[in-house]
Amino acid sequence: MSRLSVRKTYKLFIGGAFPRSESGRSYPVTSAKGEFLANASRASRKDARDAVVAARKAFPGWSGATPYNRGQILYRVAEMLEGRRGQFAEELGGGKKAALEQVDAAIDRLVWYAGWSDKIAAVHGAANPVAGPYFNLSTPEPTGVVAVIAPADPLLGLVSVVAPVIVTGNTCVVVASERAPLASITLAEVLATSDLPGGVVNILTGHQAELAPWLAAHMDVNALDLTGVGDADLALSCEQAAAENLKRVLRPAAEDWAADPGTGRMTRFLETKTVWHPVGI
Amino acid sequence: MVSTVTTSLADVASSDAALRAFLHGLPGVDRVGADQRAAMLGTRSIKTTAKAQAIDLAISMVDLTTLEGADTAGKVRAMCTKAVRPGGGAPKVAAVCVYPDLVAVAVEALRGAGAGAGVKVASVATAFPSGRSSLDVKVGETAAAVAAGADEIDMVIDRGAFLSGHYMKVFEEIVAVKAACGAAHLKVILETGELATYDNVRRASWLAMLAGADFIKTSTGKVSPAATPPVTLVMLEAVRDFREATGRQVGVKPAGGIRTTKDAIKNLVLVHETAGDDWLTPEWFRLGASSLLNDLLMQRQKLATGRYAGPDYFTLD
Numbered sequence: 001m002s003r004l005s006v007r008k009t010y011k012l013f014i015g016g017a018f019p020r021s022e023s024g025r026s027y028p029v030t031s032a033k034g035e036f037l038a039n040a041s042r043a044s045r046k047d048a049r050d051a052v053v054a055a056r057k058a059f060p061g062w063s064g065a066t067p068y069n070r071g072q073i074l075y076r077v078a079e080m081l082e083g084r085r086g087q088f089a090e091e092l093g094g095g096k097k098a099a100l101e102q103v104d105a106a107i108d109r110l111v112w113y114a115g116w117s118d119k120i121a122a123v124h125g126a127a128n129p130v131a132g133p134y135f136n137l138s139t140p141e142p143t144g145v146v147a148v149i150a151p152a153d154p155l156l157g158l159v160s161v162v163a164p165v166i167v168t169g170n171t172c173v174v175v176a177s178e179r180a181p182l183a184s185i186t187l188a189e190v191l192a193t194s195d196l197p198g199g200v201v202n203i204l205t206g207h208q209a210e211l212a213p214w215l216a217a218h219m220d221v222n223a224l225d226l227t228g229v230g231d232a233d234l235a236l237s238c239e240q241a242a243a244e245n246l247k248r249v250l251r252p253a254a255e256d257w258a259a260d261p262g263t264g265r266m267t268r269f270l271e272t273k274t275v276w277h278p279v280g281i
Numbered sequence: 282m283v284s285t286v287t288t289s290l291a292d293v294a295s296s297d298a299a300l301r302a303f304l305h306g307l308p309g310v311d312r313v314g315a316d317q318r319a320a321m322l323g324t325r326s327i328k329t330t331a332k333a334q335a336i337d338l339a340i341s342m343v344d345l346t347t348l349e350g351a352d353t354a355g356k357v358r359a360m361c362t363k364a365v366r367p368g369g370g371a372p373k374v375a376a377v378c379v380y381p382d383l384v385a386v387a388v389e390a391l392r393g394a395g396a397g398a399g400v401k402v403a404s405v406a407t408a409f410p411s412g413r414s415s416l417d418v419k420v421g422e423t424a425a426a427v428a429a430g431a432d433e434i435d436m437v438i439d440r441g442a443f444l445s446g447h448y449m450k451v452f453e454e455i456v457a458v459k460a461a462c463g464a465a466h467l468k469v470i471l472e473t474g475e476l477a478t479y480d481n482v483r484r485a486s487w488l489a490m491l492a493g494a495d496f497i498k499t500s501t502g503k504v505s506p507a508a509t510p511p512v513t514l515v516m517l518e519a520v521r522d523f524r525e526a527t528g529r530q531v532g533v534k535p536a537g538g539i540r541t542t543k544d545a546i547k548n549l550v551l552v553h554e555t556a557g558d559d560w561l562t563p564e565w566f567r568l569g570a571s572s573l574l575n576d577l578l579m580q581r582q583k584l585a586t587g588r589y590a591g592p593d594y595f596t597l598d
Contacts, residue, residue, distance in 0.1 A: 049589055220591030244588065 013188035015054030016198020058199030063169035071117030142169035144222030164265035310479035319510035361390035388430035455492035468496035486519035507537025536569025
């Protein structure tokens with residue numbers, strides 16, 4: 001007797017939970033060859049709003065955690081991902097060998113960023129020499145809630161944009177790749193079981209052109225990563241909307257995800273706090 | 282129900298036994314039905330221009346409240362300023378609600394604001410929030426708050442006496458405090474979170490109205506659950522039936538746990554569908570809240586600008 005197939009419902013990831021879209025909508029996702037894979041939730045602007053609320057709520061706890069702790073949790077994400085290599089390789093499709101290489105690269109990327117958690121302040125902070133009896137210290141601080149429009153690369157690209165945002169203490173709302181969103185929700189399952197507090201990463205699937213403008217204009221979002229926006233007009237209008245509350249905006253040229261990432265993505269979403277402290281007290 | 286009420290209403294408070302017989306003779310509340318009706322009314326969709334109107338109406342019904350041990354004169358002054366001009370052209374709120382010792386500060390601040398005319402000063406009294414003190418102290422506190430300039434007094438009932446069936450004691454306390462209020466309006470807080478059943482909520486509502494309350498208020502805000510929609514529904518039914526029986530209109534004030542615009546609009550729908558539009562004014566319906574006002578203002582700005590607002594751009598309070 002054959003079993004009934006038990007297939008996964010791909011939902012959103014908001015505040016550590018997996019809700020369906022508030023709108024009840026979904027859209028079909030197909031493979032590169034055009035075969036039907038699954039239905040993904042099609043998030044609405046209200047889901048985006050809820051995700052920003054969840055991210056804002058998670059920010060004090062996550063930015064207040066010690067860098068060491070954040071690094072441990074990112075490493076834990078890598079561990080969990082390692083345990084699901086096969087599943088991800090299958091979901092990515094294409095050649096098995098190439099897919100496994102992608103998964104391994106994503107795991108290595110997480111470990112690489114995890115190591116930066118307690119070093120970024122040493123590299124990008126400073127004890128400034130000043131003309132007076134003061135210690136003058138500059139330290140990098142997370143900027144707040146970051147809206148991330150993820151690139152088309154479904155796993156390595158996604159990890160490469162999310163990890164640098166959260167490792168420094170920001171929280172984020174991610175709009176997953178519109179054409180290949182399934183791996184992002186499976187990654188959410190990994191995040192949900194990695195001691196990452198709910199709300200630090202929120203993942204929406206759906207239409208980029210529908211969601212990005214609302215996030216770009218949202219007054220409670222502090223930064224915007226437009227890496228995944230291919231349409232130049234949409235990117236431009238998002239940049240203009242983001243100017244209203246002076247969001248930090250990242251709109252890079254084409255990125256090679258296999259290359260050494262450098263620290264640029266981390267520092268983009270950091271602010272510098274400088275304190276003066278009298279010497280001898 | 283109305284017929285049984287009118288025949289006996291004149292002398293229900295003549296003795297403990299009569300009062301008890303009347304309150305226990307009130308029809309019971311169908312718990313499941315009340316929950317379902319409140320939930321069903323909560324699904325109404327209020328959008329665009331209707332939403333804009335509802336938000337402004339809700340703002341004008343807010344009793345902007347600060348009831349913390351850490352309250353200072355400065356905080357009350359800041360709150361009064363916000364009460365008069367919430368910002369963005371929003372209407373002023375109905376009242377500010379403070380502890381008795383800060384009434385004078387609020388009165389001074391609102392008078393200084395000039396345009397403050399119209400924003401009332403409400404004060405909690407009678408050993409808020411527990412109500413555990415002697416009647417002399419309660420009456421004295423009420424008189425002091427009124428003397429300091431309070432327009433409205435929010436008193437708490439003695440829930441211990443109510444729950445153990447000493448209805449007359451509760452009744453007489455309300456009468457005594459009402460007498461001490463003089464011209465000030467009296468809001469009677471039932472603290473429904475401690476009353477356990479909807480039947481008790483209905484009884485306490487009638488008891489307070491019979492004793493002369495101008496408003497009945499759900500909660501102190503210090504006990505959870507506070508103003509849940511079904512409780513507000515039961516109280517709105519009580520004021521509706523009371524007006525039918527006696528001709529006197531009594532206001533309702535849900536307080537505590539109303540934090541979002543959605544909650545506020547759900548309350549307005551409840552009023553419209555239960556008591557009727559006569560109650561849909563700041564004179565007869567209030568929302569006791571502190572953080573609600575900012576959410577209303579943020580939603581108001583969202584409607585005006587088309588982008589989601591952020592709390593960074595609104596005052597902390």
